[in-house]
Amino acid sequence: MSETKYCINCGKEIPVDATFCPFCGATQGKATSAKAQSTSAPEQNNEPNQPEHVNMWTALKLGMRQTFTWSQRITRPQYWWLYLDLVLITLILTIVFGFKVYSYPAFILDPFHVNALQTVLLLVYSALMSWISVMQFTASARRLHDSNRSAHYLWFSLIPLVGPILIIVFLCQRSKAAGERFDRSTSQPKHWTHKWWTWCLLVLFTLAYAALVNVTARENAIDSALTTTSKSATTSSDDSYSDSDSEEASDSDSEDSESDSESDSDSDSITIGDDDIDIADQQAYTASFTDSSWAGSTFKIDKVTVYKTDGTYTSGSGSDKQDFNGIVKVHMSIHAGRDISAYPTQAKLSTNDGQQVDADADSDDFDGDLNSGTDSDGNLYFILPKLSSVKNITSVRLKWDASYDTDDYDDDNDFKTFDATLNLN
Known part of the structure; x- marks a missing residue:
């Protein structure tokens, strides 16, 4: 088998005695076989820098020493140990300096203002981050060289999503002997800290x-x-709305107290049980009935509303079936001073125009057995067979029963029939 060597430009195997590369046309140096190249490389320092024991510290020292070294190689273990070093250093710098320098500008041009301490922190942070960025970039180029790839492969990183993935794949490849074509160092190269142009670049990057x-x-x-201003404005606005709502509520209460008999036009229908009843007219009145004379309990009626339906409706069935076009709604609250049984939902209502009706079965369920100290309230509905106008009802009278259990046979107060007459005006 004929001996071969690697092209110093493209890295492909060519005949050992070739003067020019048949692939790229580059002029070749002294004829040396591939085997001789690989065996003589350590003597010429052409192998990638690889100490006996690669670890975080040795990789970091190599990266710092070769910050601006482009035409060399770095092995896969060295590169990834260095990568881990730089990630940890970046994390520490971000915690120590990053949150501070990103929170407030060090200087403002219009109007001109400079914060000396913030500027110092910003320059220190920027210099260290620039150094780390250059170190990472050149190390990536040398890692590509070690896998016999040009640093131009780094242009793939500009491709969204796919590019960075390709770069990672290339950086994970094994070392190849043909990568020695990138070893073009001088016999005694100057350290980058002794070159003026490296410092100029570092200052510009910083x-x-x-x-x-x-x-x-x-x-x-x-x-x-x-954000702070917006929150303050929102808080002030909420306070203003709250004050405005309070004023409106106060005005509304005043208007209601001046004219309790004005029509309530907020609703065009009411629901009793499962039935929605359309309303043609309605009149709301404030009542002030309170009775606390029995069993330490209090019965209150605070509102009465008279409705005229929009057309004639039918309630009940069979012999109890009847037509109606009027409704009286009474709101009652109960405070039980002891264990009692109260039955307002079985009350009878009579009107000033001679009608007497029982509470509708679909009235709110808020009565019955009430334990001591409990509060309950609800609406009672009374169906009026005839109502020509809501203004015709000027007074109503309600009667309902209540009782409590006792072992005292001399207690004549255990049963009471409440009788309340309410003038609607």
């Missing part, structure tokens, strides 16, 4: 990074100020 961070910090400060 200033650019600082400007970007300062712009971001200024936007964050503006957003924070706007």
Whole structure:
């Protein structure tokens, strides 16, 4: 088998005595076989820098030493140990400096203002982050060289989503002997800290990074100020609305007290049981009936509403079936001073125009057996067979029963029939 060597430009295997590469046309140096190249490489320092024991510390020292070294190689273990180092350092810098420098701008041009301490923190943070970025970038180029790929593969990172994935795949490839074509160091290269142009680049990167961070910090400060102002305005607005609502409620109460008999036009129908009844006219009245004379309990009636239906409706069935076009709604509340049984939903109502009706079975269920100390309230509905106008009802009379259990045969107060006459005006 004929001996071969690697092209110093494209890295492909070519005949050992070739003067020009048949693939890329590059002029070749002294004829040396691939085997000789690989065996002589350690003597010429052409192998990638790989100490006996690769760890975080040795990888970091190598990365710092070769921050601006482009045409060399770095092995896969060295690269990923260095990557871990830089991630941890970036995390620490973000905790120590990042939150501070991003919270408020170090300087503002219009109007001009400089915060000295913030500026120092910003420059230190930007210089360290720029150094880390350059170190990571050149290390990625050397890792590609070690897998016999040009650093131009880094352009793939500009492709959204797919590009970074491809770069990671390339960086994970094994070392290839043909990658030695990228080893073009001089016999005694100067350290990057002894070169003026590396410092110029680092200063430019630092200033650019600082400007970007300062712009971001200024936007964050503006957003924070706007958010605070918006919250303050919202709070003030809520207070204003609250005051306005209180004033409106006060005005509304005053109007109601001046004219309790004005028509309530907020609703065009009422629901009794499962039936929706359309209303043509209605009149609401404030009542002030209170009776606390029995069993330490209190019965109150605070509102009476008279409705005229929109047309004639039918209630009941069979012999109890009847037509009606009027409804009286009475709101009652009960406070039980002891264990009692009260039955307002079985009350009888009589009107000033001579009608007497029983409470409708679909009245609210709020009575019956009530324990001591409990409160209950609800609406009683009375169906009026005839009602020509809501204004014709000027007074109503209600009667209902209540009782309590006792072992005292001399207690004549255990049963009571309440009788309440309410003038509607």
